[in-house]
């Protein structure tokens with residue numbers, strides 16, 4: 025998992041409508057709409073104001089990322105939940121949330137980002153949130169994935185979850201990774217197609233979920249391709265941006281929103 029940096033997320037707290045308007049154009053849904061579908065809630069909208077959320081800054085390992093807690097807090101507020109960042113960090117922050125009687129506690133160290141439902145004693149992590157959210161976004165942008173060829177780039181935590189999810193959605197999934205044997209493991213586990221030549225695979229797929237810090241030249245991209253790409257760093261050259269029908273990306277929003285809604289679902 026690539027560690028976010030302050031500059032990548034600096035715009036998140038103030039993003040009022042930009043991401044939602046871009047997503048609406050590409051997928052017909054807002055972040056919240058994608059999160060509701062990703063959580064398996066078959067509703068157009070839902071009042072989530074009854075959910076109280078504590079976002080706890082975590083200082084372990086490489087420490088806090090400036091703006092990370094504020095970004096998660098803003099994303100969850102945009103879902104309509106009643107969220108705040110705890111004044112304490114780490115255990116003190118967690119204890120604050122418990123004492124306040126919140127429904128969800130969200131926190132991330134260098135290895136895991138979770139939304140813990142205090143009522144149901146269940147959690148959702150960011151790997152699921154990101155994989156499911158970006159698969160749902162791709163599905164909506166593509167008008168469904170049943171029987172369609174989809175390429176997953178990256179067989180890490182998010183890519184592996186995405187392979188499973190896309191297979192369950194009925195897609196014909198191919199997967200590639202810089203360590204080909206990781207793709208082979210998924211081929212054996214899920215009955216998908218491990219491909220070694222990433223450039224050839226990109227040029228042959230009009231539907232791509234890029235779950236790797238992979239930057240690829242626009243010359244490889246099919247005209248009209250739909251690319252759902254949570255990976256950071258994120259960059260597509262001018263040719264790629266011109267040829268793709270849609271490039272779906274954000275540094276944190278979709279994954280965090282899906283985590284929050286999917287975790288809240290446990291105590292609906």
Ligand code: PYL
Nearest residue numbers: 026027028081082088089092132137
């Ligand atoms: C959850 C993000 C999505 C992409 N990379 C993941 C990442 O950067 N993880 C590290 C998050 C550290 C947060 C820090 C804080 O500010 O509480 N411990």
